Amino acid sequence: MSSESSTATNTEFEAxxxxxxxxxxxxxxxxxxxxxxxxAILIGMGLFSTIDLYVFDKQLITALLADPHEMxxxxxxxxxxxxxxxxxxxxGRDVFARVIYGSRIALAIGLIAVGISFxxxxxxxxxxxxxGGYTDDVLMRLIEVLYSIPGLVLAMTLMAIMGAxxxxxxxxxxxxxxxxxxxxxxxxxxxxREEEYVDAARAAGLPTYKILLREIIPNGxxxxxxxxxxxxxxxxxxxxxxxxxxxxxxxxxxxWGRMLNTxxxxxxxxxxxxxxPGLMIFLTVMGFNMxxxxxxxxxxxxxxxxxxxxxxxxxxxxxxxSGTRTQTAVDDPTSPNIDLQDGGDD
Amino acid sequence: xxxxVERRREDADQALLSVEGLKTHFxxxxxxxxxxxxxxxxxxxxxxxxxxxxxAVDGVNFDLHAGETLGVVGESGCGKSTLARTVxxxxxxxxxxxxxxxxxxxxxxxxxERWFRENVQMVFQDPMSSLNPRRKVGExxxxxxxxxxxxxxxxxxxxxxxxxxxxxxxxxxxxxxxEFSGGQRQRINLARALSIxxxxxxxxxxVSGLDMSVQAQILSxxxxxxxxxGLTYLFITHDLGVIRNMADRVAVMYVGDFVETGPTExxxxxxxxxxxxxxxxxxPNPNPxxxxxxxxxxxxxxxxxxxxxxxxxxxxxxxxxxxxGFTEEGYAEFAEFRDDVVARDLDADGSPEVVVESYxxxxxxxxxxxxxxxxxxxxxxxxxxxxxESLEAHESPCDSVKPELEQISGPTHHSACHLPADEREAxxx
Numbered sequence: 001m002s003s004e005s006s007t008a009t010n011t012e013f014e015a016x017x018x019x020x021x022x023x024x025x026x027x028x029x030x031x032x033x034x035x036x037x038x039x040a041i042l043i044g045m046g047l048f049s050t051i052d053l054y055v056f057d058k059q060l061i062t063a064l065l066a067d068p069h070e071m072x073x074x075x076x077x078x079x080x081x082x083x084x085x086x087x088x089x090x091x092g093r094d095v096f097a098r099v100i101y102g103s104r105i106a107l108a109i110g111l112i113a114v115g116i117s118f119x120x121x122x123x124x125x126x127x128x129x130x131x132g133g134y135t136d137d138v139l140m141r142l143i144e145v146l147y148s149i150p151g152l153v154l155a156m157t158l159m160a161i162m163g164a165x166x167x168x169x170x171x172x173x174x175x176x177x178x179x180x181x182x183x184x185x186x187x188x189x190x191x192x193r194e195e196e197y198v199d200a201a202r203a204a205g206l207p208t209y210k211i212l213l214r215e216i217i218p219n220g221x222x223x224x225x226x227x228x229x230x231x232x233x234x235x236x237x238x239x240x241x242x243x244x245x246x247x248x249x250x251x252x253x254x255x256w257g258r259m260l261n262t263x264x265x266x267x268x269x270x271x272x273x274x275x276x277p278g279l280m281i282f283l284t285v286m287g288f289n290m291x292x293x294x295x296x297x298x299x300x301x302x303x304x305x306x307x308x309x310x311x312x313x314x315x316x317x318x319x320x321x322s323g324t325r326t327q328t329a330v331d332d333p334t335s336p337n338i339d340l341q342d343g344g345d346d
Numbered sequence: 347x348x349x350x351v352e353r354r355r356e357d358a359d360q361a362l363l364s365v366e367g368l369k370t371h372f373x374x375x376x377x378x379x380x381x382x383x384x385x386x387x388x389x390x391x392x393x394x395x396x397x398x399x400x401x402a403v404d405g406v407n408f409d410l411h412a413g414e415t416l417g418v419v420g421e422s423g424c425g426k427s428t429l430a431r432t433v434x435x436x437x438x439x440x441x442x443x444x445x446x447x448x449x450x451x452x453x454x455x456x457x458x459e460r461w462f463r464e465n466v467q468m469v470f471q472d473p474m475s476s477l478n479p480r481r482k483v484g485e486x487x488x489x490x491x492x493x494x495x496x497x498x499x500x501x502x503x504x505x506x507x508x509x510x511x512x513x514x515x516x517x518x519x520x521x522x523x524x525e526f527s528g529g530q531r532q533r534i535n536l537a538r539a540l541s542i543x544x545x546x547x548x549x550x551x552x553v554s555g556l557d558m559s560v561q562a563q564i565l566s567x568x569x570x571x572x573x574x575x576g577l578t579y580l581f582i583t584h585d586l587g588v589i590r591n592m593a594d595r596v597a598v599m600y601v602g603d604f605v606e607t608g609p610t611e612x613x614x615x616x617x618x619x620x621x622x623x624x625x626x627x628x629x630p631n632p633n634p635x636x637x638x639x640x641x642x643x644x645x646x647x648x649x650x651x652x653x654x655x656x657x658x659x660x661x662x663x664x665x666x667x668x669x670x671g672f673t674e675e676g677y678a679e680f681a682e683f684r685d686d687v688v689a690r691d692l693d694a695d696g697s698p699e700v701v702v703e704s705y706x707x708x709x710x711x712x713x714x715x716x717x718x719x720x721x722x723x724x725x726x727x728x729x730x731x732x733x734x735e736s737l738e739a740h741e742s743p744c745d746s747v748k749p750e751l752e753q754i755s756g757p758t759h760h761s762a763c764h765l766p767a768d769e770r771e772a773x774x775x
Contacts, residue, residue, distance in 0.1 A: 133376075196476035203434050204538065205463030205493030218480045 032294020121181020
């Protein structure tokens with residue numbers, strides 16, 4: 001029912017540039033919508049498991065499925081059934097419950113590691129481009145040194161030095177991601193710093209950090225945001241890979257990579273133990289990549305995801321807000337297609 | 347009105363802004379590695395160092411007194427904007443002194459810098475790109491106040507007050523720049539420059555991005571604000587009509603230098619420098635009965651990287667001073683020969699007569715011909731300086747001696763030209 005209000009206000013947002021407009025345009029991309037749907041489910045699972053773990057002490061999931069950490073040796077490697085929809089692993093723990101709890105770790109790694117890379121990369125890239133000269137050269141060469149080492153190897157080295165823990169995993173993947181963001185941000189800022197409003201801020205006497213944070217970075221955000229969604233999937237895979245190799249999340253915490261690692265011992269007799277976490281990793285990465293692709297298309301000023309003319313979506317004269325229009329649809333049997341229109345848009 | 351201005355009114359002799367020998371050069375190649383060029387023909391190592399620079403502003407002097415408007419006009423690329431940006435501190439000067447209120451701007455520490463920013467503000471050219479699209483206009487207007495460390499409440503009320511003063515509404519505080527038209531945006535630009543109550547406002551082509559009727563509105567607004575706050579304007583433009591409306595004094599700029607300065611009316615009615623005259627000639631005349639504009643100026647502005655010798659305008663000057671006995675074409679050949687001597691590379695070999703024949707198709711005056719023959723002889727012996735010396739007597743002052751700004755008529759009308767001061771045609775405009 002919200003479609004009317006959004007079409008009415010659409011014209012106002014047309015002139016707006018940047019993130020808000022981009023997000024609005026995303027609605028017209030089927031890829032981005034399905035990606036967003038997957039990501040939304042994932043976030044739902046993550047939120048549920050976090051609340052369940054800290055507020056209810058695993059009571060909710062125990063009531064619904066089973067305690068993800070509770071061992072039940074008699075039922076080890078039980079195939080999927082009504083009581084265990086995804087079967088059980090070698091200790092008889094419910095795979096479904098563990099998959100749900102694993103989403104919490106996967107999301108946390110994705111968001112926190114990408115957050116670290118994002119903030120670090122944006123600040124370094126913007127500062128380098130704005131300063132120019134030797135500062136720029138030195139910073140970017142250092143960044144490139146970091147870029148030249150393969151990510152997984154660097155992460156393993158860092159984890160080996162700092163010790164295997166989930167916090168070090170955040171940190172390692174955060175550091176690895178910085179170069180990509182710094183380079184994207186730098187190229188954006190190189191053009192933004194020539195804008196007159198940056199000169200105006202300098203002439204007004206604003207200090208450099210305010211110019212960077214208020215004039216430059218917000219205007220270069222869009223491209224880095226795409227980079228962030230696109231790399232989220234990669235980071236989650238990487239973290240799963242590290243867990244699989246034994247460097248990342250330590251047992252008994254449920255993580256998809258660690259689940260895959262233990263499941264390989266019984267791949268033939270109990271393939272479900274490996275299949276479901278693997279499927280989750282696949283879906284997660286696909287969801288984030290689809291969302292990122294949609295974002296990238298929405299951001300491209302040369303293409304418009306929105307159809308220029310949509311016959312089913314013409315504003316109806318005389319019906320201003322959704323309330324009155326629904327009213328007419330119910331009261332007036334001569335206009336059945338208005339009702340159709342109401343539901344069809346969302 | 348700020349106290350500095352009042353104080354200066356009593357002490358009228360001191361200029362508010364005084365600029366001496368200001369130079370702003372930009373290196374053509376950034377960095378040491380970029381400036382090394384491969385050059386096969388060179389002896390020894392086949393590399394040369396190219397340390398040439400674009401001389402955007404090259405030795406500008408002027409004084410600006412409190413309450414007056416100095417207009418700077420010139421063609422595109424003559425360095426007007428760089429001059430404005432250097433004065434306001436957006437570019438670092440290569441050489442020269444900028445004094446604001448008697449104090450050297452380039453030696454300011456942080457505290458002085460803040461004081462300078464509170465007294466000098468700038469209005470930018472492009473109304474579309476000079477406002478950050480992501481910020482509310484009220485906050486943009488209050489930027490100079492924020493930089494000066496004023497509290498938030500004061501900034502807000504001042505921004506609303508200013509919005510009304512420049513002819514907008516105070517409710518516009520929370521709107522974004524894209525919601526305004528070009529003229530409204532330029533009003534916002536003005537409001538930003540005025541928010542801190544500066545003494546000096548530097549306006550870099552503030553109306554060139556606007557259409558005619560809006561230009562008039564902005565200009566009259568600027569005039570009103572000047573009367574109200576006793577502002578001093580340094581007004582940069584390429585539009586002679588605008589400058590005649592706004593300025594008390596005008597400076598005409600050509601390739602980084604002022605060529606003529608004077609009171610507006612005098613400069614427009616009795617221009618002395620041929621460049622000023624050519625500029626005034628190029629203004630379209632709205633009278634349909636007169637013939638169209640004849641562009642006296644041909645070609646482009648010479649490269650500021652390697653400006654012409656002597657008077658920078660001599661390559662395009664319609665009033666070029668020819669030495670005795672020379673025709674225009676003859677002197678062009680003479681100049682070409684002299685350039686080769688300067689470059690130490692003559693185009694022809696053989697006896698001096700043969701070389702002279704290859705350079706000159708037209709008859710030279712007798713003593714000039716002798717001088718050229720002597721020069722060729724000297725050059726062939728490798729005495730290039732001697733060759734140049736023997737040519738000197740026959741050079742035009744225009745391409746050999748750099749003219750200085752000299753008083754023409756009245757105490758403040760100056761022109762940098764070799765033409766005599768009284769040789770000045772009355773000008774209809």
